[in-house]
Amino acid sequence: MNAINLDPIDHKILKLLTDNARLAIADISEQVNLSATPVIRRIKRLEDMGVITGYHAHTSARSLGNTLSVFVAVSMDKHTAERFGEFENHIKTFDEVVSCSLVTGRSEDYLLKVVVRDMSHYEEFLLHRLSKIDGVSQLHTSFELREVFSRGAV
Template sequence: MTMISRSADLNHPDAFEIDNVDRQILVLLQQDARMSITDIAEAVHLSATPCARRIKRLEQSGIITGYHTEVNPQKLGYSLAIYIAVSMDRHTAERFAQFEDKIQSFDEVVSCSIVTGRSEDYLLKVVVRDMAHYEEFLLHRLNRIEGVSQVHTSFELREVFNRGIIS
């Protein structure tokens, strides 16, 4: 069986080899995480036991990190999506760790990334009900995190697509 590496550098400690069947399994699970082992096995032309073993191996390797339900924030009353670029006053491991611990406690923050190529340190994606909710979030929570020195806000007009599938 020919193995195809997901990483170009197999000497990298996080590299893990997967083949085309593993890729097919990943695509199927990303499309429908509730798909049964039997249906997945049939789709990739395996029997259920080897298919289940492959899924378990993908989980144990850290390639599959979890299963989740995708929801529509607007249907839940969160009509505004906002990108917030955050600058920190000091670039120390302790300051960043403190910010990251605190930001995870805010339900409105759906993603947080450290970024390069701009003057800000973090890029957050936040969902809120309305402008009053955003104002409360910004003034009474985000700006009160020790070390936050500046924020720049961009409102999402419309999400064109969110692929969410990696193969």
């Protein structure tokens, strides 16, 4: 897939919406020096092109009682589309998994970010759910000390 050509105004609109998706059209218009109608048209075009894929509430894992963030590298026993598809479908059902990426350049196949209440929650998740998925052959855990930042692509 080729990158979509966007002008500086499109990029500024994306940055503003990435920082605050609830920003009023009037505020966006003022910051990009366009009236509301062209801003609305540009946002609609960005949505139609698949640049803007949705609007989400960012939640605080800590405020929800999830104080432990964990990166889990997962190795699979077979490298087939079917095995990977089964794993991906299964992993989507776990609320604790906030991201899952198929990776290369490592001995593992997937890198997960998991958020849990505490170590006993992680132990239950690891031993009784994640390790029970067919095809999972090896798991390597790294605990997040502190998230420096997280943002959407702009």
